[in-house]
Amino acid sequence: MKNLETIDRARRVTAAEQYDIGTRFPSVFVKAQGSWMEDVEGRRVLDVTAASGALLLGNRHPAVVEAITRYIAEHGTVFASTLSLPRIELAERLCERYPAGEKAVFSKSGSEATTAAIRMARAASGRDIIVTSGYHGWHDWHLSYLNIGYNPGTRIACYGYNETALRRMLHEFAGEIAAVIVTPEPAWFDEAYYRRVSQLCAEHGVYFIIDEVITAFRYGHRGLNGTGEVPADAITMSKGLGNGHSISAVVGRREILDAYDKAGVAGTYTREVPPMAAALAVLDVTEDGSVHEHTQRMGATLRDGMRDILAAVGIPAFVNGPPMMFDVVVPSEQLSWDIYRAAYDHGAYFEDSGTHMVTAAFGQAEVDHALEAFEKGAREIARITSFDFDALPESRLHQFASEAFGGALHDDEAVLRRIDDTVHAIANRDPALARLLDPSCG
Template sequence: MTALTNQETIQRARRCTAAEDYDIGTRFPSVFVSAQGSWMEDVEGRRILDVTAASGALLLGNRHPRVVESITRCIAEHGTVFASTLSLPRIELAERLCERYPAGEKAVFSKTGSEATTAAIRLARAASGRDVILTSGYHGWHDWHLSYLRIGYDAGNRIGCFGYSRHALARMLDAFGDDVAAVIVTPEPAWFDEEYYRGLSRLCASKGVLFIIDEVITAFRWGVRGLNGTGNVPADLITMSKGLGNGHSISSVVGRRDVIDAYDTAGVAGTYTREVPPMAAALAVLDEIDGTQAHANAERLGGVLRDGMRDVLAAVGIPAVVAGPPMMFDVVMPSEQISWDVYRAAFDHGAYFEDSGTHMVTTAFTDADVDHALAAFEKGAREVAERHTFEADALSPERLAQFRAEAFGGELDDEVVRQRIEQTVQAVVERDPALARRLDPSCG
């Protein structure tokens, strides 16, 4: 068979599997056939540096020797999945995570971040006997979470969004805190510091409401142990996934024993939650980042990349804000179109950046990789800057507010938002109790 070009392969995918926006419109035009470390090769043989860490799924890079050896040995010597839900790797991994994170007393496992967050709210409802969940940030694609970008109340799913507004959360907990099973929030370290999340944790504790940190991304990228792992932000549950298995599908809910012990009542189940090789991969990941300087070196290189991208944008005259920890930082430019154009141009020069503006490195990155990423980024940024005239040297507060709102649902505290908060409170207080659903026991 004659080898197809990237565009021909994309057309082939379009006919049989690809979603027009998710798979094609929001991606750069390559179909990849292999990857090693942080480098990918497409169907035309072009090598491109991945500056997304496969959307955060990779922590150590593709085909890390320690992970490859652990998984192949697991499959060859032990198998892949058993009739029992329990295995020695599951038990060891649960013990390791509970030792690693202050919230940890017990841990349970699933396959994806969306499953982990959904399981967490099921556990919270089952353990508390309460119904309402308050949330900020993205927690996955499941039905209960489709309205996350705007303060409001989803009556069908009993989900209230507080838009990262501490005032909104305090107002809601004052009005109907006795009905709230949990507050779940995704950390956005480029925008809110530890003290902000510590304040949310204290507020929940004062009202007797479970506090859940969705660390699907941050568990290994806000430092080596995530936000809860700093020891400064108590939580009743945390969720994690990306990076845990270094690209192998696994997620976990870690937290209080009495909440995790509501597992049966919550009806959480799934045959492939017992798959063993991803657990072997996760154990190898923990061995690597806890036993070597790999994570510290990645943080150093991530910091060089972050600061270098800030310098490039300043040098070419594109107003921007670059902020966040070195292994997951945000770059905000004057518009989504400008951002897309810069990253699309950088792709033509051999670097695949995340078009949303959140960039992540792996421990496979080297100094040469950072140099390559910055060279591609500078070429792309210069090409775009030459076609535009920018009216100001700095981004406006309105642009930053727009980014916050569209990226993760962060709301400002203005009169419109305050009115929406009161409307949300009224909607929850006046909700129909008959919409609450009974949790059925697990059947799997």
């Protein structure tokens, strides 16, 4: 069996041309252990994406495997009741772990968690506008996240991480805003930024939600809210929580979570128990912080090594972010793809967008392998590429931020004009539309 033949087989019956094929390297994997994967041709490749962040401990971690198989064998998978002992225990432990936590509810994906969070915020507040920055999933309410603006159909206003935009929206519409929800981009904005956003929301009486679907287990040991430095009314989490098993959570203030019924949040598989058993195992394994200490050390070595390699081969780059999820920006998106495609040929599967994540299964051997593959790939591409600048132009950073997460980093004329247009659109929206839609729905 060959990779390309298998991809063609998938193309005929299931694969999306862009999402499944165009943005992936040409392997179909059949098994994985730790952070190593094996494809249909028997080739071993190192995963430097942590399965797009879903894995914290690595594939087939013994504690997680044991927890899930034991629960299925001894108890079952899903019950008629929505409540189970693992759900109750997991909620208790997450509320103890994160300062925002008073209650917790569960679903299957990050997209479901963020959608549930805004529906509960709308139901609890009785307001309809959601102000947002960053990616929160693929559901309809969030398709226009890359541009500052207002969507009257979804009542979503995007502020593009721009504090001028946020201040304007809160100053003029606080009484109509249900919540501000933001996804941390730790390579670009520090804790002080999120504290300011949190404080602004508190001053205006608006719920503040941190979308920690990725960062809850990667912004240090306990995520951004778990640092204790960034208060929030609710947080969402998913990736890493079940170590690859499908589970997500909204953890937050009682008054928001108690709007669960009013918001109409439901789902049969929100009660599936084995992923909750997996999550409890993850919390057990990571409880003392040693797993994160090790993973951060490996991630820092990888991050700093990649920075040094790019400098040595003469490719201008921006390399920044916490060790467990850092960004690498090079002069163009095409160049980024070319480098990682070449590294894949040498046995390492990097995320071509430039955001890299390691798992606890990384040891020095994995870091060395990733750096060797990356260096070979970068040198191959550097030999056929020339640059007329030594440092990455600021314009490239602005372009990356805009295209990757909708970031408007500076108050230039175009950004200020978009802010004015957005405020005008909110002020002149048709109030009848909100009345036609259940204010809790997205």
